Amino acid sequence: MNLIEIYQFECSGDPQEAAEQLCQEQSTAQWKRLGVDEDFRPKHGAKIIDLVVTPANAGVQSYIVKIAHPIINFGAKIPNLLTAVAGEGAFFSPNIKTIKLIDLEFPEEYLAQFQGPQFGIAGIRDLLNIHDRPIFLGVVKPNIGLSPADFAELAYQSWLGGLDAPKDDEMLADVEYSPFSERMEILGKLRKKAEAETGEKKMFIANITDEVDCLQELHDVAVKNGINAVMLNAWCVGLSAVRCLRKKSRVPLVSHFDFVAAFSRVPNFGVSQLVAIKLQRLAGFDVMILPGMGVRMQTTEEELRANIQACVGPMGNIKPALPVPGGSDWAGTVPVLYKKMQGYSPSPLVGEGLRPLAEGGGEGRSPQGCSPQGWRAIDFGMVPGRGVFNHPSGPKAGAKSFRQAWEAIAQKIPIEEQKRKCPELAAAYQKFQV
C-alpha cells in the first residue's frame, strides 16, 4: 500500500536523476548491509510514478513528480507521515534547489485507519438545525482584553442579531485576564438564553489552544458549561494532539490557520495549504477556518478553490469539513463569497443551493463518503469580526446585517431594495463598503 506524494521542484542536472534521489533520500537511503545479499528497495523504496515538466516560469524550469511511498515505512501516524513527506528526505535531496509538497493522495485502506471529523458538514448542520444557508460564525471583538462578562455580552448580542456561532479569537484562549472556565460559564448560560429568545440553535466556539496535556480538560470545561464547539490553532498545538483529542471529544473541532502561512505561502517551496488541510481532516477537524478573500489574506483564487476542495473533496471514510474562508468580511461580502462558492461547486445544485442536505447532497452518498458533487455552494461558513462587532449600531445590528444580506440572496431581493427595508444592512454598506 502506497501513499502518493506530489512535489514540484527545481533542480540542477537531470530531473529524472534528481527525482530518483528524492525517492531514495526519503526512504531507503542505504538499502543493503555490507557483505549481505539483500535489497530493501522493492519493499521499502519510494518510487517515481510520473515526472512531468511544467511550463517555465520567468525562465525557471520546474518539474512535478508523483511518488509512491510505501506506507509500511511510517504507518497511520501523523507525525511519522509528516516525517516521510516533509522531513529530511524531502528538503535535503541533492541537486534539488527548491521543492514544495503540493498534494497527497491516500489509499482508502489507509484512510480507514483514521477517524476524521466526527460531525462533518452534515453533523454541524444538524446541530444548528440549519440546512438551507451558509453558517455565520464571528470573532468577538475587541479580540483581547475584555473581561469574561463583557466578552460574553458581545457574543450574546451577536447571537440575538442572528450569528450562529461567535467564537474566541485565535489569541484568546485560557488567559489570566479572562480565565477559560469563568468565560465559558457565562457564555454557556447566555448561549441557552439566546436560543430561548431567538428560537434558533446557537453555538459558541471556544478556543482551547493550550499545552497538549490541557486540551482534554479545557474541552471538558467547555462542554460541562454547555459550550458546543472548540477551536484549536491546529499547527501550533500539533495535529497529532488533535487526533488524540478527537477520540474523546464530544463537540465539533474547529481549526484556525495560524502558522500554516509560514510553510505554505511561498509558491515554490514548503508544503501547500491544501496538504495542511487534508492532514487537518485526517486529524479530525469538522470546521476549517482558512484565509479567504481580500488583499490582506494573500490567497489566490486558485488556492482558495483548492483549499475548499481539500475540505470537501472525496477522502474515503473521512467526512467533509465545513470550509470557512475568512478575512475582513462584512454583510457586503456575503453575496461575493457565495458567488465564488457557486463557481467552485461542480454540483448541478449550483445557483440553487438551497435544498436541504438530506435531499440534495452531503456525505454518505457515494462509496467515497463525500463526492465533490455532494458539496453545495451553500456549504460554507463566514467568520466576520469588525463587520459584526464594529458595526455602527453594535454587534446585534452587525449580525443582523449578515442575515439580511443572505435573505436578499435567498429571496432574490435586489440589494438596493433590501437596504431600503433593512437599516442594519444599509448602515453596514455605508460604513464598510470601500
Added chain:
Amino acid sequence: MNLIEIYQFECSGDPQEAAEQLCQEQSTAQWKRLGVDEDFRPKHGAKIIDLVVTPANAGVQSYIVKIAHPIINFGAKIPNLLTAVAGEGAFFSPNIKTIKLIDLEFPEEYLAQFQGPQFGIAGIRDLLNIHDRPIFLGVVKPNIGLSPADFAELAYQSWLGGLDAPKDDEMLADVEYSPFSERMEILGKLRKKAEAETGEKKMFIANITDEVDCLQELHDVAVKNGINAVMLNAWCVGLSAVRCLRKKSRVPLVSHFDFVAAFSRVPNFGVSQLVAIKLQRLAGFDVMILPGMGVRMQTTEEELRANIQACVGPMGNIKPALPVPGGSDWAGTVPVLYKKMQGYSPSPLVGEGLRPLAEGGGEGRSPQGCSPQGWRAIDFGMVPGRGVFNHPSGPKAGAKSFRQAWEAIAQKIPIEEQKRKCPELAAAYQKFQV
C-alpha cells in the same frame, strides 16, 4: 512583561505604518467596544521598540523591526506563544509583502516558567562520562527495512568500534517490520554488553516519534529495556507534546529537524531555524540534531553559527543543549567540523577545548545559567550514517575511524601519520574523500 520579537519584512508604503499595523494585527486589532470609553492598547498592544532599514538586496529594501509583545496575551504556553509570533497577525498584515520571524528574546521571568532540558550538555557528558571530546552519535544504516535483531547487531558493532550513541533513523520508529519493544529489548541488552566489553558508557537513541498519546508509553518501553535516550521528530510531533513528555521523562530528549526546513529555509519568509531551536530548548530537548555542513544540507555558515548559538547561548534558567550538526559526515569531516566549532566559540578555551567541563565551562556558572563563554569548541556531537555503517570494513571499523580522527586532533598527530598507524582511518579516507 514582554516577549521581544524580531521580524525582517518587505513592504509597500511606509515601513513605520506597516510595522505599526503588524503590531496591531498580532495583538489588539480592535482595542475598544463601541460606545465605551476604553483602550486595551497600553496593556495588551504589541509595540515597536526599534525599526531599522537593512541594506537593499538586489534592489529590494527590507526592514528589521523589534516588537515588544505583552506576555499576558498568551502566557507560558508554546501553542499560544507560536500563535502570537507566527500566527495570523504575523503573516496577514496589510502592506507587508514578505516577512520572517528571525529571532525571539525571552525575559528571564518568562523562561523560569519552562523546565527546558533536563540534562543539557553537562548532563549528557556525565551520563556518558565523556568530558574531553565531542560526542559521536550515528544513524544505523540501512535506515529502514532491517529486522530488530539485524538492526541491533549493527548498532552493537558501532558501539564496539567506538561510537557513543548510535540511533534510529528519523524514519524508523515503531513500525510493523521492526516493532519498537522488540527492537529495544535487543538493543538494551547489547548496549550493556557493549559497555562491559569496551569499558565505556554507551547510549542508544530510540526514535519514539509517534502519535502524542503513545509517546510516554514508548519512552517507558525504551527505559524499561535499558535504553537511555529518546528521539522525537520535534515539529512533526509538536513541541507542546514534547514539553508534556519532558515532565515525566527519565532520559535525554533528542530532537530531529524534520519539517523545519519547510518554514525556515526561504531567506525572506517564514520562521528562522534559530527560533525553532530556541523553542525546542524551551520544550526540553537536551540534544539538537541540525542540518550541518555540506552542500546537501543547504545551511549557510552564518545560519549554522546562529543555530549553534541558539542551542548553547544564554537563556535564563534553560540549560544549553548539545548541538549536533549533521550531514554526510565521515572520519575526514571530524577535523573540519571541529575547526568550525573553534571559530564559533568565543571562549578562551578555543583551540584547547580539552579541559573537563567542571573546570573550564558549562552551565551553572553565570547568573544566566549558561554563558556563551561557557560553551567549548568540543561541546558538540556528530551523527554520521554512511561514514560509519558503509565503511568498507563495516560499522565497527567505521566507528573506529571517527575515534582515530579525534585522537589525531587531541594528540596533535599529523593526519598522514595517523592514517599510517590506523588502517580504519586510512580506509575511510580512501573511500569517502572526494
